[in-house]
Amino acid sequence: MHLSLGQKRTVLITGGAGFIGSHVVRKMVLAYPSYQIVNLDKLTYAGNLENLKDIEKYPNYKFIKGDIVDGDFINNLFSKWNFDGVIHLAAESHVDRSIEAPLEFVKTNVLGTVNLLNASKSIWKENYQGKRFYHISTDEVYGSLGETGLFSEITSYRPNSPYSASKASSDHFVRSYGETYGLPYVISNCSNNYGPYQFPEKLIPLFINNIIQHKPLPVYGDGKYTRDWLFVEDHAEAIDLIYHKGKNKESYNIGGFNEWQNIDMVKLLCSLMDKRLFRDKGESEKLITFVKDRPGHDLRYAIDATKINKELGWEPSVIFREGLERTIDWYLANVTWLDHVNSGEYQNYYNTRYKQ
Ligand code: NAD
Ligand code: TYD
8 A cells, every 4th residue: 555645644653752753753744744743642751852842833743742551542532633644653662671660561562552553443444545553663573683694574573571572562463453453554673773862771872971971881791782773764764665655464674784793883882982072092992881681681683674675665874883973963962952861760760770
């Protein structure tokens, strides 16, 4: 199914005040003036309206604060707005938090997704022409790779953390609504994102933040875990393409063809930060501290993004080193944003989590 462009359409984006969601909201608001974009977000610790300051006054943008776990609220919202499409990003997204509090992940990621599916099914009433439910998911549902191999769309699900188990579960629910009720859906599973507006609990922004503050860089285990990094704007571009042109009932893997062992990536980050901060060569690397490993730590993620390339012509456009430099520059230019998230609840979490 191709959704025709230029048509009037009301699209719900959930989790639009978060990291990836804010890039998707900005892209859709700017690219499609004929769309009414509704951003629904609970504004948890990870949601921040400062991420969208530049577009908040656009006439085709509307923010609504609300919780996807609240079924009545979601049903009322859908009745009121009669959405044509849903791009669902709202989630609890941090593996370490899922190890501390798995139930929060079940509630938001599983129950929240099912609430959205039910509400979509209920307003679309089997009249599915031009309708689409798009679930944004992660490559972590596939579990861990060994030294070789890549995740493709037909790799079996084998999630290892409560986070990835909750995302796998929500993927299955989305698929089941397609099979059982005919709900038009598409799913994408993406590798690790990095870029501006990422909350500094994930590896790259946490380490940028700590380097700025001369704080230790806590590398888990031996640092030989491998991740495939993708610049967030490339992910947003893929989401736009898949929403409009992805095939109904299909899933697409999205990745950067850009694998790094954590320790090598952290050393590159340190050297780029030394240059930007006019510090001595090697100064930031001295902050690296090996700490206790994450339980159930997935050794390696790597994506085969051939399908999206062949079918939709997508490929990553940002070279990793340049993307990292852009990311560092953004954090250095946005210290007020960092100061705001460095205060309050997050600090308490950080102090508890990383106390030795
Ligand atoms: P994030 O944690 O930065 O943002 C999540 C957003 O969801 C926040 O704005 C938060 O307030 C909102 N939210 C949380 N619970 C909610 C609830 N109950 N009701 C309404 N809103 C709620 O996450 P992110 O990194 O931007 O990830 C977005 C999506 O992309 C997630 O579904 C995640 O699983 C997926 N994903 C992330 C990555 C990555 O590297 N960050 C990679 C692949 C897929
Ligand atoms: P993270 O950014 O949490 O993403 P994910 O677990 O979803 O891949 O972590 C990326 C990698 O960095 C992962 O192998 C865990 C590691 N890591 C550290 O070594 N130290 C840290 O403080 C964090 C947050 C992550």
